[in-house]
């Protein structure tokens with residue numbers, strides 16, 4: 192019996208990861224550790240929370256003693272570390288929280304694993320989930336590979352880059368068995384509507400302006416979130432200790448083209464004449480330090496571990512739109528409370 196600690200399991204990718212592991216490995220014990228920030232929501236896991244091999248612990252990775260106790264009480268064999276502050280715009284308005292959680296929180300987990308495992312590393316793994324944003328910004332051509340030099344440019348990406356370096360330091364210095372993966376932008380259900388795709392869907396539904404930063408020419412490489420979970424599973428079980436794997440969808444989109452495609456799907460789904468939603472597009476002041484382009488070469492993961500994304504983008508995007516339309520209650524719940532305050536603060540002065 193393996194006991195796997197998934198941190199940040201109540202968030203967007205984490206909840207898909209928890210669900211994926213529970214469904215695929217009924218003989219594993221899955222512990223979801225999450226402090227339930229604005230981005231964490233146990234509603235994301237309603238369909239699996241009754242499984243006998245699942246448990247939830249509310250704890251903050253910034254609390255070193257609490258984290259050590261979780262490792263010691265539950266005899267953790269494997270960690271899939273996703274807990275983080277994850278939104279670039281919030282990292283621009285409030286960087287300090289990102290330094291605490293993403294850097295110090297990761298070190299607390301590394302220390303707890305090391306002290307609990309006491310140099311007996313057989314069958315143990317600390318898997319750190321990171322982002323392609325650590326590599327910086329590309330021009331019109333080229334792809335990030337695992338050997339691209341780090342060049343983070345936002346407080347978010349700098350905090351993730353820092354955590355990646357610390358994870359590697361624990362591997363080289365203390366021999367802690369680690370693996371890191373760096374993934375491109377994810378999309379799918381249960382994503383908090385501060386990120387581009389769910390925010391645009393939410394705004395179209397409510398006839399609100401669709402804020403496009405700058406000219407909308409920035410490019411992101413989009414991957415369906417369940418494909419990210421399947422890649423993590425493959426790497427967790429088959430990857431080499433000490434290695435890094437890039438994960439991407441080979442699916443580059445300019446923001447403006449992606450938003451127009453979403454407008455088209457939404458017009459169709461809402462029975463509105465084609466072109467209705469596009470009228471809501473509003474160009475707003477650009478994000479400070481906005482990275483122009485991210486694009487991932489995931490050749491190593493494909494050739495060495497045989498992973499491939501399963502969904503075409505058009506199918507994934509339609510599935511995603513349908514999910515948000517079918518889960519109105521979820522969307523209403525996560526946008527109650529402080530969401531409007533956040534939205535006004537972030538967008539009213541743009």
Ligand code: NAD
Nearest residue numbers: 199201202203204226227228230231251252274275277377
């Ligand atoms: P998210 O913001 O949706 O979820 C983060 C989760 O971490 C939430 O449940 C939150 O409650 C929890 N959390 C935050 N601070 C915590 C703390 N101090 N202690 C315990 N739990 C805490 O994020 P996401 O988009 O699901 O991203 C998950 C991970 O994947 C992050 O590490 C992120 O850097 C990485 N990543 C995200 C993307 C993406 O496109 N979203 C792409 C590549 C990598």
Ligand code: TYD
Nearest residue numbers: 279376385386387388402403404409411446
């Ligand atoms: P986002 O979903 O925040 O992911 P990231 O910044 O981590 O890539 O943003 C995706 C792209 O969309 C990015 O280039 C910024 C842009 N964007 C907008 O144009 N308008 C918005 O309201 C948001 C949230 C993002």
